[in-house]
Amino acid sequence: MRVTPHVHCLWLEFEIALPGGRRIPRFVTSYVIEGERLAVVDTSVAPAAPRILACIESLGRKAGDLAHVINTHCHFDHIGGNGVLAERAEPRFHAHPLDRPWIEDLGLQEKGRPVPGMRGICSGPVKVEGALEEGGEVDLGGGVRVQALHTPGHSPGSLSLFVPGDGALICGDVLPEPGTLPIYEDVHATLASLEKLRAVAGAEALLSAMSRKVWRGKEAGEHIDAGEGYVRRIDRLVRRAREEKGPGLTPEEAGRSAFAALGLPPEAMIGIVARTFAAHLAVEPLG
Numbered sequence: 323m324r325v326t327p328h329v330h331c332l333w334l335e336f337e338i339a340l341p342g343g344r345r346i347p348r349f350v351t352s353y354v355i356e357g358e359r360l361a362v363v364d365t366s367v368a369p370a371a372p373r374i375l376a377c378i379e380s381l382g383r384k385a386g387d388l389a390h391v392i393n394t395h396c397h398f399d400h401i402g403g404n405g406v407l408a409e410r411a412e413p414r415f416h417a418h419p420l421d422r423p424w425i426e427d428l429g430l431q432e433k434g435r436p437v438p439g440m441r442g443i444c445s446g447p448v449k450v451e452g453a454l455e456e457g458g459e460v461d462l463g464g465g466v467r468v469q470a471l472h473t474p475g476h477s478p479g480s481l482s483l484f485v486p487g488d489g490a491l492i493c494g495d496v497l498p499e500p501g502t503l504p505i506y507e508d509v510h511a512t513l514a515s516l517e518k519l520r521a522v523a524g525a526e527a528l529l530s531a532m533s534r535k536v537w538r539g540k541e542a543g544e545h546i547d548a549g550e551g552y553v554r555r556i557d558r559l560v561r562r563a564r565e566e567k568g569p570g571l572t573p574e575e576a577g578r579s580a581f582a583a584l585g586l587p588p589e590a591m592i593g594i595v596a597r598t599f600a601a602h603l604a605v606e607p608l609g
């Protein structure tokens with residue numbers, strides 16, 4: 323779906339298989355950005371990646387026109403199609419240097435952030451040649467440029483990407499979506515990154531990988547506010563749980579208590595979500 327003059331958005335479904343056979347349906351978002359050359363932002367998971375190539379063909383372009391792949395961050399569901407695209411084209415892969423090790427070494431990611439079934443849906447790995455940092459830019463020709471903002475919190479090297487000609491602001495997973503699993507590693511970095519997103523001049527369409535909606539105009543700012551509100555609500559729930567259960571409260575216990583208040587299923591309290599609650603317990607209350 324074309325969401326701004328040069329940006330196409332794909333919402334791609336997949337599942338996380340939990341031990342015991344239960345499956346959590348998830349989706350991830352990929353983008354195709356059209357200039358004289360093409361860029362793909364985030365490659366989803368390997369089984370869904372052919373749909374990115376189908377999107378490119380539906381635009382009357384060839385896989386060979388794909389010059390750049392930008393990973394907003396290293397998580398498997400944003401890089402899992404990297405290998406599939408590398409087999410069909412010769413794109414230059416870009417990411418922030420802080421997230422590069424987990425993109426280039428899937429074993430390292432699996433060890434540091436185990437997610438059930440991750441390896442089965444990850445193609446690659448690939449080599450990241452482009453170190454994209456704050457202020458970095460990828461030029462697609464035809465006046466279409468992609469500018470990088472370093473917006474850590476969800477991961478240390480999370481990037482947001484701004485296409486100035488279109489007013490399109492792609493923020494990857496950095497903006498927590500109220501009512502969904504909260505996944506971030508650093509509470510204060512997340513809040514600072516949200517502040518940075520608010521300050522982007524000319525942003526008219528906010529594209530969050532956590533959301534199935536394109537947030538336009540003043541709705542974009544309101545959605546960032548809602549994400550911040552969710553982080554603050556979770557922090558209050560964590561504090562309340564600690565008051566009730568004492569200082570020995572574990573991240574999992576804090577998470578289960580917060581999940582009950584938020585209406586989230588207790589079995590979704592998996593390791594990557596426990597890290598969020600560990601991050602809250604590691605800092606002073608937000609107030």
Ligand SMILES: [Zn+2]
Nearest residue numbers: 395397476495
């Ligand atoms: Zn992520």
